[in-house]
Amino acid sequence: MASEESTTRERTHRFGGSAAALAGLLALVIVGAIVATLVARTRWWLPPLASVHGREVDRLLFVTFGIISAAFILVHGVLALFVWLYRDRGQARASYWHEHRGLELTYTIVPAIVMAGLTFSAAGLWSRIHSAPPPTAxxxxxxxxxxxxxxxxxxxxxxxxxxxxxxxxxxxxxxxxxxxxxxxxxxxxxxxxxxxxxxxxxxxxxxxxxxxxxxxxxxxxxxxxxxxxxxxxxxxxxxxxxxxxxxxxxxxxxxxxxxxxxxxxxxxxxxxxxxxxxx
Ligand SMILES: [Cu+2]
CATH class of the missing domain: 2.60.40.420 (Cupredoxins -  blue copper proteins)
Structure with missing residues (x-):
């Protein structure tokens, strides 16, 4: 019985290892394809700017990219850390709890504030573009x-x-x-x-x-x-x-x-x- 269990675990470990290698390879291929496309096109970022309000559009874009990049790194960093910290060591039972008021409020209110801030900072620019133009227009x-x-x-x-x-x-x-x-x-x-x-x-x-x-x-x-x-x-x-x-x-x-x-x-x-x- 015990030997059977350990054989299953070994098999699972081997499968986990090859799946991770496959996922890593796939990620490399995708990143490589993106980099190759960007290099081949020579232009890999925004086209040169040719309008007054465009500066503010670009600023909003960079702020948004900054925020979502930070969120991406934080979330995936924590995910990776938890996978490593609580990995299967052979004897632990998985613990599970339901509902955590503080946690739920945090991950609802913080993104809501960030989204509202981004929306309001863009709304001013949007309304200016759609307002009455200067008389010389x-x-x-x-x-x-x-x-x-x-x-x-x-x-x-x-x-x-x-x-x-x-x-x-x-x-x-x-x-x-x-x-x-x-x-x-x-x-x-x-x-x-x-x-x-x-x-x-x-x-x-x-x-x-x-x-x-x-x-x-x-x-x-x-x-x-x-x-x-x-x-x-x-x-x-x-x-x-x-x-x-x-x-x-x-x-x-x-x-x-x-x-x-x-x-x-x-x-x-x-x-x-x-x-x-x-x-
Ligand atoms: Cu069309």
């Missing part, structure tokens, strides 16, 4: 559709013309402008989005068909586009250049190809571009 309407982006500028009158979906025409009227509205006569539409460096811009985001998401990583801007609703937000680009807009909402079979171009340039370059004919 450039206004551009961005319309998402399956599968591309189209920008509209209000023209000399500063007023956008009305939209009438019934007047949509792929070639002649791709943005479905209401031809009867005089405010729309000087509206300028373009497949590219152009912005002015260091000038706040208010984006009025719409969608023609399904949910999309306007995502410009360099600006730290990501906003859902919802059919039937115009969502406004503003930010200030800080560096000239060409940036990529990606759709961050799975919106159909062509979603992967839904990328656009944002060009940030000086006011003179922008004025010249706006006056020139465009696609």
């Amino acid at each position: 450039l206004i551009v309407e961005v319309r998402a559709e399956q599968f591309g982006w189209r920008a509209r500028y209000p023209g000399a009158d500063g007023q956008f013309g009305k939209i009438d979906p019934r007047q949509f025409n792929m070639q002649a009227n791709p943005i479905a402008l209401d031809r009867a509205d005089p405010a729309g006569r000087d509206d300028i539409t373009s497949a590219e989005i152009h912005l002015v460096v260091n000038r706040p811009v208010e984006v009025r985001l719409r969608s023609k068909d399904v949910l999309h998401s306007f995502f410009v990583p360099a600006f730290r801007v990501k906003q859902d586009a919802v059919p039937g609703i115009t969502v406004s937000f503003w930010f200030t680009p800080t560096a000239t250049g060409t940036y990529e807009v990606a759709c961050a909402e799975l919106c159909g079979v062509g979603h992967y190809a839904m990328r656009g171009k944002v060009v940030v340039e000086t006011q003179e370059q922008f004025d010249a571009w706006l006056a020139a004919p465009k696609s």
Whole structure:
């Protein structure tokens, strides 16, 4: 009987050893694959920042990473310590207790305070982005559709013309402008989005068909586009250049190809571009 028990224990130990070796190997393969991908891509961190509010977005990201990394190390350190401290020595019986008021209150209240703190520190930034823009802001309407982006500028009158979906025409009227509205006569539409460096811009985001998401990583801007609703937000680009807009909402079979171009340039370059004919 005793020898039988010890044989079982030996077998369990051997199995435990090989399982641990397998888990270690798997962890090595995963970490190796991640490191290799990051090295191969050469860029392994955030893209260069090109907006004013983005600094605060990055700060929030680093604070969040810091907190969850500390929690991860603490929890797994304690877990590993307990596995080692209370390992099977052959004679001990496992002890178990139910409910520990102090412990339960601690691990409920502490994460709740941390989560509330993170949420409140992000809420200020979120509400600023969605507040009224400064009066000098450039206004551009961005319309998402399956599968591309189209920008509209209000023209000399500063007023956008009305939209009438019934007047949509792929070639002649791709943005479905209401031809009867005089405010729309000087509206300028373009497949590219152009912005002015260091000038706040208010984006009025719409969608023609399904949910999309306007995502410009360099600006730290990501906003859902919802059919039937115009969502406004503003930010200030800080560096000239060409940036990529990606759709961050799975919106159909062509979603992967839904990328656009944002060009940030000086006011003179922008004025010249706006006056020139465009696609
Ligand atoms: Cu999309």
